[in-house]
Amino acid sequence: MKTKEYIVTLIAACSLSSCNDLIDIYPVENNFADTFYTSEFEINQAAMGIYARLGRNGGSLDFPTIYYFMASEGRSDNLYYAALANAQRDQVDFRNYAVTDVTGTNEDIYARLYQIIGDANMLLQKVPDEQYTRYRAEASFLRALAYFELVRAYGPQPVVDYPILNEEARGMLRQPIEEVYKLIISDLEYAGNNLEAFYTGEEAGRVGSVAAKCLLAEVYVTMAGYPMNDPNAYQKAEITLEPIMDEVKKRFAPDYSYIFDVNLKSASNLNGNLNCSKELEHYAS
Incomplete structure (x- = not known):
């Protein structure tokens, strides 16, 4: 009985002393964009989350395996198959150039690249221009990389540089290749101008300005060929690479x-x- 009286008294005391204070705490496990990006620690986490899309991303294979190996080298004479499986398998579809929009690995590649774009767009919207420039530059690089792979593999794409909902995404139309490359170049120029040349130690592996400029040069070389056939693209690639050649040489073995x-x-x-x-x-x- 005394226990009940104590509880009632405690509740009454709390109601009299703190009824004007609203307890409104978001559960840690339910973080979302509106409650995130409040510190450099969280912004760094968000940037690392974009990189993570290139990893296994909740699946059994990382992005380089499914895209550069299975969907690219696996279709070429660089990979020899003694025999192909007689069951329907993604690698068989790729090898036989029978890929469709419902080929599982193809869906994974396309979705993964747009997940990178979506994450990058969110960071770029939430982080002010005048703060944390490095993280914005990393996000810009990764968005450019994703769009570069998309436009080369799938052609014209919707150009999205801001966070969108699924309903809006379904209604977006593809835009000309020129518009896709325009965003890619802008992102890589920003990354190249706002990153250190390289990152080492615990930050080794994170993109630097040399990587951004090398990718930009590759973009220009790609634009020199079909379907854009840009007559000035090779010269733009040379202009981009010339200032960083000494830095690039440091990354190569003497022999x-x-x-x-x-x-x-x-x-x-x-x-x-x-x-x-x-x-x-x-x-x-």
Whole structure:
């Protein structure tokens, strides 16, 4: 009985002293965009989440495997099949050029690229221009990369540079290839101008300005061919690459054969520069 009286008294005291304070706390596990992006820690998390789309993304295979291997090399003579499975498999469809819009891996590729674009658009909208420029530059690079793969593999695409809902996405029309490349170039120029050349240590693997400019040059080289046939594209690629050639050379081994020497594997991870490794001094003598 005393316990009941205590509880009633406690409730009454709380109601008298704190009825003007609204307890409105979002559960941590239910984070969404409107309650996120409030600190550099969260913005960095969001940026890493975009990178994560290139990983397994909840599936069994990462993006390079399904796109660059299965959907690209797997269709070429660079990969030899002794025999193809007689059951319907995605790799068989790719190999036989029988891919459709319901081929599972094809759906995964297309969805994954637009997930990157969607995540990048959200970060770019939520993070102010004058703050956290680096994270905006990383998001811009990743959006450009996704669009570059989309336009080369699937042709004209809806150009989306802001967060949209599924209902709006279903009604969007494809835009000319020129519009897609316009956004790609703008994003890569922004990334190239707002990132450090390279990132090392714990941040090794994150995109830097040299990577952004190299990808921009590849974009220009692609534009020189079909279907755009831009007569000035090769010159634009040269202009883009010339200022960074010295930086790029630092990332290469002194001799091409070093790439295939397993004894030098650890040396290749030394600040990303084989020239710095003592293990290679006897080669230079």
